[in-house]
Each structure stands twice: as structure tokens, then as C-alpha cells.
Amino acid sequence: xxRSNEDILHRHLENNGNIISLLQDIQAVFGYIPRxxxxxxxxxLNIPSAYIYGVxxxxxxxxLNPAGxxxxxxxxxxxxxxxxxxxxxxxxxxxxxxxxxxDTTKDGEFTLEKVACLGTCSFAPIVxxxxxxxxxxxxxxxxxxxxxxxxxx
Numbered sequence: 439x440x441r442s443n444e445d446i447l448h449r450h451l452e453n454n455g456n457i458i459s460l461l462q463d464i465q466a467v468f469g470y471i472p473r474x475x476x477x478x479x480x481x482x483l484n485i486p487s488a489y490i491y492g493v494x495x496x497x498x499x500x501x502l503n504p505a506g507x508x509x510x511x512x513x514x515x516x517x518x519x520x521x522x523x524x525x526x527x528x529x530x531x532x533x534x535x536x537x538x539x540x541d542t543t544k545d546g547e548f549t550l551e552k553v554a555c556l557g558t559c560s561f562a563p564i565v566x567x568x569x570x571x572x573x574x575x576x577x578x579x580x581x582x583x584x585x586x587x588x589x590x591x
Contacts, residue, residue, distance in 0.1 A: 442467045443478045450483075457485070457493045461500055470501040498553070506542045506549035508587060510567050515555030517562035522577070526563055527552060529577035533584050547591060548584070 446463045449455070455463070460483075464475045471494050480487035494500045512518075512527050527550070531537075534548050542549040556564050561573030565580060572580065 439468075439472065439474060440478075443475055446475075447479065447482055457490060458497070461490070461494055461497075465500060470504050473502075503542065504546070506546050508548045508568055510548060510550045510565060510584075511556070512550065512552050513556040513558075513562070513564040514552045515557075515559060515562070517559035518555075518564055521562040521574075523563045526565060526575060526577045526580060529581050530584065533581045547588070 446467060450460050461471060464471050476487050476490050480490055510530060512523060514523050530550055534543050534550060536550060541551055558564050563575055565572045565575050
């Protein structure tokens with residue numbers, strides 16, 4: 439981790455990067471923003487760790503915990519909401535055994551996240567599974583797909 443943080447710091451200083459680009463680089467390397475990285479960059483850049491943490495928690499693009507092997511992204515935009523996004527999300531949470539505070543399964547296989555809008559309203563409701571679009575989805579079909587993915591692990 440130390441070597442990766444040093445590489446990121448070097449690039450950041452070379453490019454006169456800002457906090458957001460720094461956090462994006464950290465997340466690109468680790469898949470999330472490790473607490474150790476926040477303290478490392480706080481010390482190296484003389485920026486309060488609370489400030490870095492504040493930026494990381496303000497923007498929904500940043501994760502403070504590792505994501506699961508499979509990432510499920512559910513759109514919650516207006517069109518998806520009207521077409522049943524909450525029912526889909528509830529079904530997925532139930533299938534994955536996630537409570538309201540969790541977004542990643544205990545075995546680290548699945549992460550379920552909600553986004554404000556994926557911008558493809560004509561295909562609502564939309565869900566991405568590992569980056570692949572599922573449009574006009576039905577919750578029963580998604581649950582079946584998740585069960586199939588669980589069996590393959």
C-alpha cells in the first residue's frame with residue numbers, strides 16, 4: 439500500500455492535482471479509499487485528514503469500504519422510481535441478505551449501490567451488473583440471475 443500511495447503522490451504533485459483527482463486516483467488503485475491513504479496524504483500534503491474525509495464522503499462516487507467482487511448498480515432516477523426501482527432494490531437486498539446499512543455482502547461477493555440516474559430513462563428500470571446494462575428489468579429475473587451467480591462462485 440505504501441508504494442501505491444507514493445506513486446499516487448508523485449503523480450499528484452507532478453500534475454498539480456486537486457483533492458478530487460487525488461481521491462479518484464486512490465480509488466482507481468485500491469478500489470476504495472483506505473483510511474491509511476487518508477492519513478498518508480494528510481501528512482504528505484499538509485491537509486487535515488478531516489478535510490480529505492469530508493470530500494470523500496460528500497461525493498457519492500467515492501467508497502470508503504472495499505466493494506464486492508460483483509457490483510450491482512440500481513438506478514433510482516424518476517423514470518426508474520416510477521417503474522419500480524425500489525421493489526427491485528428491496529428484492530436484491532433480500533436475496534443478498536443486506537440490511538439497510540450494508541451495501542456489500544459479508545462474503546465480499548456482491549455490492550449493491552444506488553445511483554441518482556444512469557441517464558437511460560427510456561429503458562427504465564435500469565440495473566447494471568458488473569457494468570452490463572439490464573433494461574426494463576423485472577425483479578424476479580434479476581433475483582434469478584443473482585442466484586445463478588451465487589451458484590457459480
